[in-house]
Amino acid sequence: MRSSEAARVDGAGHGKIFSKIVLPLSMPAIASFGIFQFLWVWNDLLVATVFTSGGELPITKALQDLSGTYGQSWELLTAGAFISMIIPLAVFFALQRFFVRGLLAGATKG
Structure with missing residues (x-):
C-alpha cells in the first residue's frame, strides 16, 4: 500500500496528503x-x-560593457567575472543538500 x-x-484529505506526504x-x-x-535567469x-x-x-550587462569594443581591459573583465560568481555560488552552496538529494532521488541502492 x-x-x-x-x-x-487514516482519514486524511487531499490538502493533508499534499502537505504532509507529497x-x-x-x-x-x-x-x-x-x-x-x-542560474538561468542570472546568466541571461x-x-x-x-x-x-x-x-x-x-x-x-555591466560585464559586457566593461570588455569594450575590441576586448581591451581583460583584467577588469576577469575580476568582475569572479565577483559576479559570488551570488550564484552562495545560492548553490546554500541549496546543495537539496540539489544532491534531488539528483539521487531515482538512484537504486544495493
Whole structure:
C-alpha cells in the first residue's frame, strides 16, 4: 500500500496528503529546479542587453560593457567575472543538500 493510500485510509484529505506526504517528497526536485532556474535567469545576458540602457545595469550587462569594443581591459573583465560568481555560488552552496538529494532521488541502492 502506498503512503497516500494509507493516509486516505487514516482519514486524511487531499490538502493533508499534499502537505504532509507529497510536498516533503518533492522538495529535492523543487530545490534542484529552483537552483537551475536561478542560474538561468542570472546568466541571461540577452534579456539584459535588450531591455536595459544606461543607469542601473544588471551585472552581466555591466560585464559586457566593461570588455569594450575590441576586448581591451581583460583584467577588469576577469575580476568582475569572479565577483559576479559570488551570488550564484552562495545560492548553490546554500541549496546543495537539496540539489544532491534531488539528483539521487531515482538512484537504486544495493
